[in-house]
Amino acid sequence: MTPRTEVEAVPGSEDIRFAASVKRRREALGWSQGELARLLKGAGLSGFHQTTISRIEKCERLVRLGEAKVIADTLQTRLDVMFLEAGEMETLVRFTEAVKSRRKTTSAISHAVQDFLEAQAEVDEHLESVAVMKKEEEALSQKIHLDSLIREGRTFLALDPVEIAMKAAEKYHGQHSKEG
Structure with missing residues (x-):
């Protein structure tokens, strides 16, 4: 078994949207990168630090599927929502507020x-x-x-x-x- 290493960054459009969503959700919740990293560590992602969050948000570090699920859960949203573009996300938020x-x-x-x-x-x-x-x-x-x-x-x-x-x-x- 090979040791776990960070995924090299060759971002596709989904990766870019996911990274942007991490930043948008984190900021919407009023969390610093360090706070999100601490919460992710508590959720089982032990190698996450403030610099890891920074690299993810800049698309310098890609996220594995299992990590993406934990990140979405920690950011109090669904994984599929994390792949929406900013305008789509805003529409979804407004729609959710209207339903509530x-x-x-x-x-x-x-x-x-x-x-x-x-x-x-x-x-x-x-x-x-x-x-x-x-x-x-x-x-x-x-x-x-x-x-x-x-x-x-x-x-x-x-x-x-x-x-x-x-x-x-x-x-x-x-x-x-x-x-x-």
Whole structure:
């Protein structure tokens, strides 16, 4: 068995993209070359030093496949992403952020609909009591007018959260089509 040596640098386009990605990801995480080397040593790449990272980023040292996987994992990304060009990487990052935002928005909408349905149930629960009070009011000839309150409660109960969401979407798309 031959001793393990560094791979001579004859970079191809994949090597160049990988090296650029190492630097971009490391900087995005706010890590120095020395810090990345220390983390890689901790992940099992014992021969990695700050100078090794520097040489990798300059494409002066090529990376073996096993090393590339550990580097990608340490940089908190997938190996295939490390081969993207800068513009592709930025697009992927923006897309990932948009998906995360959609998850948060969907969750907020879900909670809002749940709150809405709970409020409808509460109004429904009390509407009958208010209707009884109105009949008693009429019987007692009191000056309290509950008609508008009862109408508002019944109108609220008739609201459909899906219809509200569709109207909001129509309004959104209408506003954004005018902007385009």
